[in-house]
Amino acid sequence: MGKVLRDLFRFNREFAAGVILLGFVVLIASLSFVSPYPPNDSFVVPPDLPPSWAHWLGTTSRGQDLFWLLTFAIRNTLLFGFTVAAISRVLSLVIGLVAGYAGGIVDRVLMSINDTFIVLPLFPILVLFYFVMRDKMSWILLALVMACLGWAYDARLIRSVAMGLRTREFTETSIFSGMKMRQILVQDHLPYVLPIVFSTTMNNINWSIGLEVTLSVLGFTDINTPTIGVLVYWANQHTAMVAGIWWWIAFPIGLVIVTFIGLFLLAVSMNEFIDPRSRLSRIG
Amino acid sequence: MRGYPAYLIGRLGQFLLVVFIGINIAFVVTHATPIDPVEQTIAAATQFGATSPEAIAMMRQSLKELYGLEGSLWEQYATFWRRVSVGDFGPSLSAFPAPVSTLILRALPWTVGLLTVSTLLTWVIGNLLGGLAGYYLRSRTLRFAGILAMALHPIPYYIIAFVLLIVFGYLWPVLPITGGHTMNMQRGFNLAFIGNLAIHSILPITSLVLAGLGGWFMGMRALVSNVVTEDYVVYAELGGVRPQRILGSYVMRNALVPQVTGLAMSLGAIFTGAIITEQVFGYPGIGTLLVSAVHVGDYSLVLGIATVSIVAVSFAVLLIDLLYPLLDPRVKAR
Amino acid sequence: MTAPALSVTGLRAYYRTSHFGVEREVKAVDDIDFQVGVNEIYGIAGESSCGKSTLIKTIAAAIRPPLKVLAGSVVFNFGGRAVDVYRAGEREIDGIRWRHLSYIMQGSMNVLNPVRRVRNSFVDFAFRHIGRSTAEFTRVVVDHLKRLHLEPEVLDAYPHQLSGGMRQRVAIALATVCRPEFIIADEPTTALDVIVQKGVLAMIRDVQREIGSSLIFVTHDLAVHANLCHRLGIMYAGRLVEEGPTSEVFRQPLHPYTQHLVSSLPRIGDAEPKKGLEGAPPSLADPPSGCRFHPRCPVAMDVCRGNVPPMVTVAPGRRVACFVAAPESRP
Numbered sequence: 041m042g043k044v045l046r047d048l049f050r051f052n053r054e055f056a057a058g059v060i061l062l063g064f065v066v067l068i069a070s071l072s073f074v075s076p077y078p079p080n081d082s083f084v085v086p087p088d089l090p091p092s093w094a095h096w097l098g099t100t101s102r103g104q105d106l107f108w109l110l111t112f113a114i115r116n117t118l119l120f121g122f123t124v125a126a127i128s129r130v131l132s133l134v135i136g137l138v139a140g141y142a143g144g145i146v147d148r149v150l151m152s153i154n155d156t157f158i159v160l161p162l163f164p165i166l167v168l169f170y171f172v173m174r175d176k177m178s179w180i181l182l183a184l185v186m187a188c189l190g191w192a193y194d195a196r197l198i199r200s201v202a203m204g205l206r207t208r209e210f211t212e213t214s215i216f217s218g219m220k221m222r223q224i225l226v227q228d229h230l231p232y233v234l235p236i237v238f239s240t241t242m243n244n245i246n247w248s249i250g251l252e253v254t255l256s257v258l259g260f261t262d263i264n265t266p267t268i269g270v271l272v273y274w275a276n277q278h279t280a281m282v283a284g285i286w287w288w289i290a291f292p293i294g295l296v297i298v299t300f301i302g303l304f305l306l307a308v309s310m311n312e313f314i315d316p317r318s319r320l321s322r323i324g
Numbered sequence: 325m326r327g328y329p330a331y332l333i334g335r336l337g338q339f340l341l342v343v344f345i346g347i348n349i350a351f352v353v354t355h356a357t358p359i360d361p362v363e364q365t366i367a368a369a370t371q372f373g374a375t376s377p378e379a380i381a382m383m384r385q386s387l388k389e390l391y392g393l394e395g396s397l398w399e400q401y402a403t404f405w406r407r408v409s410v411g412d413f414g415p416s417l418s419a420f421p422a423p424v425s426t427l428i429l430r431a432l433p434w435t436v437g438l439l440t441v442s443t444l445l446t447w448v449i450g451n452l453l454g455g456l457a458g459y460y461l462r463s464r465t466l467r468f469a470g471i472l473a474m475a476l477h478p479i480p481y482y483i484i485a486f487v488l489l490i491v492f493g494y495l496w497p498v499l500p501i502t503g504g505h506t507m508n509m510q511r512g513f514n515l516a517f518i519g520n521l522a523i524h525s526i527l528p529i530t531s532l533v534l535a536g537l538g539g540w541f542m543g544m545r546a547l548v549s550n551v552v553t554e555d556y557v558v559y560a561e562l563g564g565v566r567p568q569r570i571l572g573s574y575v576m577r578n579a580l581v582p583q584v585t586g587l588a589m590s591l592g593a594i595f596t597g598a599i600i601t602e603q604v605f606g607y608p609g610i611g612t613l614l615v616s617a618v619h620v621g622d623y624s625l626v627l628g629i630a631t632v633s634i635v636a637v638s639f640a641v642l643l644i645d646l647l648y649p650l651l652d653p654r655v656k657a658r
Numbered sequence: 659m660t661a662p663a664l665s666v667t668g669l670r671a672y673y674r675t676s677h678f679g680v681e682r683e684v685k686a687v688d689d690i691d692f693q694v695g696v697n698e699i700y701g702i703a704g705e706s707s708c709g710k711s712t713l714i715k716t717i718a719a720a721i722r723p724p725l726k727v728l729a730g731s732v733v734f735n736f737g738g739r740a741v742d743v744y745r746a747g748e749r750e751i752d753g754i755r756w757r758h759l760s761y762i763m764q765g766s767m768n769v770l771n772p773v774r775r776v777r778n779s780f781v782d783f784a785f786r787h788i789g790r791s792t793a794e795f796t797r798v799v800v801d802h803l804k805r806l807h808l809e810p811e812v813l814d815a816y817p818h819q820l821s822g823g824m825r826q827r828v829a830i831a832l833a834t835v836c837r838p839e840f841i842i843a844d845e846p847t848t849a850l851d852v853i854v855q856k857g858v859l860a861m862i863r864d865v866q867r868e869i870g871s872s873l874i875f876v877t878h879d880l881a882v883h884a885n886l887c888h889r890l891g892i893m894y895a896g897r898l899v900e901e902g903p904t905s906e907v908f909r910q911p912l913h914p915y916t917q918h919l920v921s922s923l924p925r926i927g928d929a930e931p932k933k934g935l936e937g938a939p940p941s942l943a944d945p946p947s948g949c950r951f952h953p954r955c956p957v958a959m960d961v962c963r964g965n966v967p968p969m970v971t972v973a974p975g976r977r978v979a980c981f982v983a984a985p986e987s988r989p
Contacts, residue, residue, distance in 0.1 A: 152337075152338060152341055153341075153345070155338060155342075155589070156338075156341055156342045156345045156346070157345075158589050158590075158592065159342050159588075159589065159591065159592045159637060159638060159641050160342065160345070160346050160349070160592050160634060160637070161592045161593075161595045161596050161633045161634060161637045162592065162593075162596055163595075163596035163599060163600060164596075164599070164614060164629055164630040164633040164634070165346075165349060165350065165353065165630055165634075167614055167615075167618060167626065167630070168350060168353050168354065168626055168627060168630040169353050170618070171618050171623070171626045172353060172354055172361060174364065246478050246480075247480075249480075250479075250480030250481075250482070250483075251480070251596075253480065253482060253483065254480065254481070254482040254600050257482060257486075258603065258615060258618075260618065272486075281490060281493075281494055282494075289490070293483060293486070293487065296483065297479055297483065300478040300479050300480070300483075301475055301478055301479075303478065304474070304477065304478035305474075308474070554768065555763060555768040555769050556768060556769050556770060556771045556772070558720065558763075559761070559763055559769040560771070560782065560783070561720070562718060562720050562755060562761050562763075563755060563756050563760070563761075563782070563783040564752050564753075564755030564756050564783075564786075565782045565783060566782075566786075569782055573771070573774060573778075573782070574771050574774075577771075577773055577774075578771070578772065578773055581773070651773070652773065653772075653773060653816045653818070654772060654773075654816070654818050
């Protein structure tokens, strides 16, 4: 595993770029633990200062140091993405593995439901959810709902891998040796789908962060927990762009774009690594 | 039963399933949550002054009726379906007494138009460029396009629209950044008005195209680089079939088949992107209506839009599914 | 003997790949010489992944990266007009394709475009050679199909509507409709069941006889070779190891590998189980030194380990690359 990662880093430019970009983002997020200012305190520094040595990324109209605020925001945003991805992984793994292994009518039923969730327009549903929850809305609740709605695409990918595994010899051996379906799936099949789970995780984090940013910017989340979207929401509330406080918007947007591209590059390089053809020529 | 009828019935079943599950989710979201929309509306209506308790009680009763919240949960469920099936979502609170369905019908053409034009553009351009990039792997221009697609693809609709808004709204204000047409302009079927519509749609369409292009590009490039190794393509090359014919009728044509399924599959996400983009540019479609409905606390309008979105997207998916056999003759034999 | 229809000299073609910093070179075709006469059926035999298909691709000018031709020449002779495949321009090669040189491919079940009607495939491949009006073109095609006992209705079908054997027949009809002088057939019957196989083989022979073309026929199935081919070349690990008239190769195989192949053919009345060859075929990425067969060869000598046996003529029409069978070729 260590060698694989090192080789990927050395010979796969996408992987290297992804690791560097994401490393940068994680570094920024981890700086939040040494922030001199608590995230929700306002008017601790002079407002509306442009970037300078004292305040690297300037200050907001609410008297916050943008750099340190940003460390909290990106940390919460990443945490949100990981939470959604972690929960939805469980769903997509169970459904993908079972559908791929069982085949037949079970597969057809599960995939019909699966396709339904792929096709459903999620944004209006999420807005509706916010509308009835209003002040009770918290990011953990939103993460839960998004995980319940966003597992389907990845379940389909996992299923297609699992379908190939079902016909492999070791599966037969396990069946004849009397292993239960749960045992076969967990012990035999799970290791094989892990690479694709990894790559779908990156894409899923991207997707959930994207929707979270969108909902937050519109104010449709808990606007008191700083995330990248909430930051932009407050900037818009203070008409930062018109007032010329461009840094308040530019830096959060820039950082979240770096996050998107970093995660995506990791997913892409992982996919290339999974692709059996490129892998064969590598092992062989 | 096999062949085309079986395919049709399968797709129709899938359509009904999507509608069924979608509407149920809408019902669960609105009825299983601890928050009572009636109390919320009352709180919103009474926050600017005292209202007599009798008036509040009357208001509560009529709102319950209006929102279909009377009786047991089963009765509410039945009422919900009855209203959905006839498209009756009650009157809008914010634009009282206009019915929700009228408001939605007024906004829908804008969204459908925006969505159709931008999706077609995205799909055609993305697949064309991606296909060429997969076929001419050595071309520098297309490789550069690939890097661009890779950088654009992961950025969500909202961010792209927002960046465009900033660029063309503040840095280089040459294009209208809000509205579907200039306010108070005489509507009509004339050049001036159509030109005005077109100019206003440039930014929304551009941001939708930019956000969607990368996915089709990369998908098609991967598909084409697989298809070129297929026996029938190699054989056609050995047979000296004209290169343009090979690229068009052999490579692209076969690679497009999964891309049509892909279009049907991603329509929900594209729709989400479109209504988000609308909101950024104040385009008078469903998205803008939805966001303003949330801000003014119009329960029936939000619920109506969510429901109509689910039905409309599933219907569009069904349309693509019905056209699919035209592209892939093998469907009839499956 | 008149000028051969095809001369292959010193042909060498390798796959070169580089992935994650690992360079690999697969020596799929190494120093191969042979000739195919006019109106002759030349068989190429050998186990799977011995380089047969690569040799065919190289001859057919169908190479794509990572496959590369490093040395040698492939020269066709079409009625006095010589075409050197790796020196001719793309336009010239394009001009001989299908008109003079055509192919029946491995897995030719999948050679027809799945979303195109058979009629259009005929138009794509053959119209520019047959030309004339659409109606006349159709008449030529239908006549050709009739000769091959195919109904004209197949023209309006999509490939998936035809059975496997049917698709194979259509593919052969497509490959021969321009009456090419040279046909290359790469395992055209491998995927078919025995009964269908027999019909398809008969069809190939009939077509070859009728239009008088030369044919290279590749398969690992020696029984098919015995039935069809005039001359036979045996390949092992990217090299040609023996060549001769089919009947002689079967009656008196010279190379130890050929002897093994021939003796492993089932014969009626056999009681003893067949003995397999020890060891596995070598990896072409890292072939053994000297004679590539020596690690598995029952009669290998020291000289076989360090020296590559050259292909030498031992009798009229018989060539072999073996220090045991041709002692005079030892260094």
